[in-house]
Amino acid sequence: MTANTPLRTARVPGRMPRVSRAPRPRRPERGSSPQEGERVRQLTRGQVEDRLGDLGDLYAEISGGSPWAWNQARGAFLRRLAADARQPGFSLLVAETTALTGYAYGFPACGGGPRWVGFDGYLSRSLLHRAASGRLFVISGIVVPSRVRREYQDRAWNLARRLQRRLLDDHDAALGVTLVSRRDIDTVQTLCSWGWRYPVGDAPRALLTGPFRVLVLPRGS
Known part of the structure; x- marks a missing residue:
């Protein structure tokens, strides 16, 4: 959903070539739901610092790639995460079973607009009004x-929906907002499958010409 989020399909070492077969009817879901299997909880700032290694490892594991790319992606991600963690109101939720299975994070936009480098010129008047409130x-x-x-x-x-909904609920936010590279079609499609939408109304010129797209998530999605 930005460079912060590895939404491309992870590589699976040793996967055998897939053989084309006739499609089978989808079987009913069995067992407990993922909601029962994965516990979502918020980490304190101290806990985030203590678990940076685990957070970086999971990011790199999901990103895939060679060992060199793995280390590069992990280091760059941890630097971005550390910068976000300094924002007032920063929140990070983890999903766990016996191990870390996923996480999501962000911070409130407030005052004169969101304090996130890269948003300048991308937010419409209606979104800036939401930020001010x-x-x-x-x-x-x-x-x-x-x-x-x-x-x-x-x-x-769905775990992504649970995490993003919990972030909005915990902060009593009416909308979530994020930036996505205009070239990253896969990420845009994935986010839209989780309820994200393009904002409507008074879109600024940057929305049409800049390198990023703005997506919003209504609370409850």
Whole structure:
């Protein structure tokens, strides 16, 4: 959803070539729902610092690539995360079973607009009004496994939907907002499958000509 979020499909070492077969009817879901299997909780700033290694490892694992690319992606991500963590109201939610399975983070946009480098010129008057009233929340990262991106995206218990909805609820935000590279079509499509939409109305010129797209997420999506 920006460079912060590895939404491309992770590589699976040793995967055998896929053989074309006739499609099979989808079987009913079995077992407990993912909502029961994964516990979502917020980390304090101290806990975020203590678990930077785990957060960076999961990001790099989901990003995939060679060991060199793995280390590069991990280091760049941790620098961006550290910068976001300094924002007032920063919040990071983790999903866990016996291990870390995903997380999402962001911070409230407030006062004269969101304090996030890159948003200048991209927010319409209506979004700036939301920011001024404290009802706009910047979701700057969602890190989830590939199965969450390709399976049951419209279900309320989809992990990405649970994480982003919890961030908005915890901060009483009416809308979430994020920036996505205009070239990153896969990320745009994935976010839209989780309920994100293009803002309507008084879009600024930068929205049409700049390198990024603005997406918004209504609370409850």
